Amino acid sequence: MRFPATLAAPLNVIPMAAIERTTSMLFQRVTTQHPHLFARLGEHIEKRFAFMPTDIPLVFVVSPAQPSIHVARRLPVPPTADASVEGPLFMLLALLEGRCDADALFFSRDLTVNGDMEAMLAMRNALDDCDIDLPRDLSALAGPLAPIVGRVAESIRRRALTEEASRWN
Amino acid sequence: MELICPAGTPATFREAVDAGADAVYCGFRDETNARNFPGLNFSRDELREAIAYARSKGTQTFVALNTFMRAGDEEIWYRAAADAVALGADALILADFGLMAHVAEHYADQRLHVSVQASASNVDAINFLVDAFNAKRVVLPRTLTIADIARIAPKIRCEIEVFVFGGLCVMAEGRCSLSSYATGKSPNMNGVCSPASHVRYRKEADELVSELGAYTINRFAAGEAAGYPTLCKGRFDIADERGYAFEDPVSLDVMGEIDALTAAGVSALKIEGRQRGKAYVAEVVSTLKKALSAKADDRPALLAHLRGLSEGQKTTSGAYEKRWR
Numbered sequence: 483m484r485f486p487a488t489l490a491a492p493l494n495v496i497p498m499a500a501i502e503r504t505t506s507m508l509f510q511r512v513t514t515q516h517p518h519l520f521a522r523l524g525e526h527i528e529k530r531f532a533f534m535p536t537d538i539p540l541v542f543v544v545s546p547a548q549p550s551i552h553v554a555r556r557l558p559v560p561p562t563a564d565a566s567v568e569g570p571l572f573m574l575l576a577l578l579e580g581r582c583d584a585d586a587l588f589f590s591r592d593l594t595v596n597g598d599m600e601a602m603l604a605m606r607n608a609l610d611d612c613d614i615d616l617p618r619d620l621s622a623l624a625g626p627l628a629p630i631v632g633r634v635a636e637s638i639r640r641r642a643l644t645e646e647a648s649r650w651n
Numbered sequence: 652m653e654l655i656c657p658a659g660t661p662a663t664f665r666e667a668v669d670a671g672a673d674a675v676y677c678g679f680r681d682e683t684n685a686r687n688f689p690g691l692n693f694s695r696d697e698l699r700e701a702i703a704y705a706r707s708k709g710t711q712t713f714v715a716l717n718t719f720m721r722a723g724d725e726e727i728w729y730r731a732a733a734d735a736v737a738l739g740a741d742a743l744i745l746a747d748f749g750l751m752a753h754v755a756e757h758y759a760d761q762r763l764h765v766s767v768q769a770s771a772s773n774v775d776a777i778n779f780l781v782d783a784f785n786a787k788r789v790v791l792p793r794t795l796t797i798a799d800i801a802r803i804a805p806k807i808r809c810e811i812e813v814f815v816f817g818g819l820c821v822m823a824e825g826r827c828s829l830s831s832y833a834t835g836k837s838p839n840m841n842g843v844c845s846p847a848s849h850v851r852y853r854k855e856a857d858e859l860v861s862e863l864g865a866y867t868i869n870r871f872a873a874g875e876a877a878g879y880p881t882l883c884k885g886r887f888d889i890a891d892e893r894g895y896a897f898e899d900p901v902s903l904d905v906m907g908e909i910d911a912l913t914a915a916g917v918s919a920l921k922i923e924g925r926q927r928g929k930a931y932v933a934e935v936v937s938t939l940k941k942a943l944s945a946k947a948d949d950r951p952a953l954l955a956h957l958r959g960l961s962e963g964q965k966t967t968s969g970a971y972e973k974r975w976r
Contacts, residue, residue, distance in 0.1 A: 522660075522690040522691075523690060524689065524690070526689065526690075580662065580928055580929050580930060581930055582928075582930050583927065583928050583930045583931040583934070583960055584928055585926075585927055585928070585931065585960075586931065586959060586960040586961075588877065589876050589877050589878065589961070590876060590877075590959070591859070591871075591874065591875075591876070591877055594852075594854075594859075595852060596852065596853070599847040599848070599850040599851065599852070600689050600846070600847040600848040600850075601689075602847075603688060603689050603690060603847045604689035604690035605690070606690070606928065607659065607660060607688070607689065607690030607691050607928075608690050610660055610662060610663065610928045610929055611660035611661060611662045611663070611929075612662070613662055
């Protein structure tokens with residue numbers, strides 16, 4: 483399932499500071515909920531990992547050592563990072579939660595990996611072991627609207643994963 | 652028939668148990684096992700918790716210590732064996748005869764399985780390991796046909812486990828030096844075949860080029876399913892032709908032969924893939940568990956969609972049904 487183009491387009495005009503602030507808040511929430519998220523990276527903890535959704539005009543660079551996340555607009559030149567992974571946004575989020583098999587998506591050419599393969603493999607294994615559940619982990623940020631936000635997010639995830647599974651079948 | 656399932660992380664371990672594994676095999680986070688990949692495997696504390704979880708669900712835990720001990724550093728493997736025994740592993744999966752001797756001598760009650768890496772592929776070799784080290788089970792190398800297995804089974808004095816699904820080695824397990832030749836590291840000594848530290852993928856026009864160390868292993872056309880850059884599955888120019896010299900980038904799947912394997916004397920079916928994620932393990936284990944109890948006619952439909960999870964998006968019956976080029 484691709485991110486709708488009508489929703490991606492406004493990301494070209496929303497100020498980067500606002501996008502960066504929101505992304506950092508979400509990232510901090512996840513790292514707080516999963517304090518051992520990057521423990522499996524070992525010697526690769528100092529490296530930078532770029533996540534490059536192909537259907538939105540943004541790229542995200544994670545520095546696990548701090549930990550921090552940097553957002554930038556997508557340019558023809560890839561961001562400076564030791565390793566990068568490229569694919570549709572919902573696919574990258576599914577990988578973040580360990581709900582899709584990264585190897586299968588790589589074999590089928592849905593995902594592209596560049597740079598330090600060992601570091602990216604360590605990152606894949608670290609994420610896979612962490613039981614991240616984005617609707618559960620992030621919905622609390624919505625305060626009193628948390629139950630509604632959580633249900634909507636779960637519904638979107640279910641739809642995205644159903645489409646992915648149907649491609650496997 | 653037992654289903655033996657892989658786990659590279661505690662989360663995957665729990666998925667395998669929950670999906671119906673009869674036993675889960677895993678290893679420590681070091682060179683003592685043949686899947687010594689970055690970010691993978693278990694600390695001592697993680698293994699303790701995993702074994703307790705498995706026990707609570709009636710599932711066994713096998714610990715793979717299936718690399719070959721490096722001269723002068725045997726203590727690393729001895730310590731791993733001692734810890735696995737103390738943590739309550741139901742079986743140790745071993746390849747090195749020296750380590751088998753050590754375990755048989757110091758932990759006589761510990762169940763010992765012969766790893767596929769030991770490459771025990773005939774009656775004399777297997778019975779030697781049974782007599783010398785009290786091995787209770789042998790994981791047969793993927794060099795044998797089902798008819799070969801049927802000939803061996805009645806003459807050996809231990810159980811037989813065979814690989815039925817997952818990555819397919821070039822069938823010289825424990826003896827292959829291709830990765831060592833290209834990278835200096837091998838599954839036998841370092842626990843890594845074609846280590847990720849030596850792997851590069853790059854785009855060249857419309858092609859995806861895979862490299863291992865200084866070698867170009869393959870060029871995949873746009874849209875063509877890709878594979879790992881292992882030398883054994885490389886596409887090379889040979890005489891006037893370009894093609895796969897040893898093995899296509901495909902995965903093993905002989906679940907269609909469950910009845911024949913049972914009749915041949917096999918008592919456990921093994922899934923390869925400790926390096927794969929929990930989504931893969933959950934999907935494969937639950938599907939194969941269903942297939943084991945399904946009627947033969949219903950199995951192909953159950954198993955068909957697993958092909959999409961495989962390397963090269965294709966599967967083969969490998970040497971079980973030998974058709975050499």
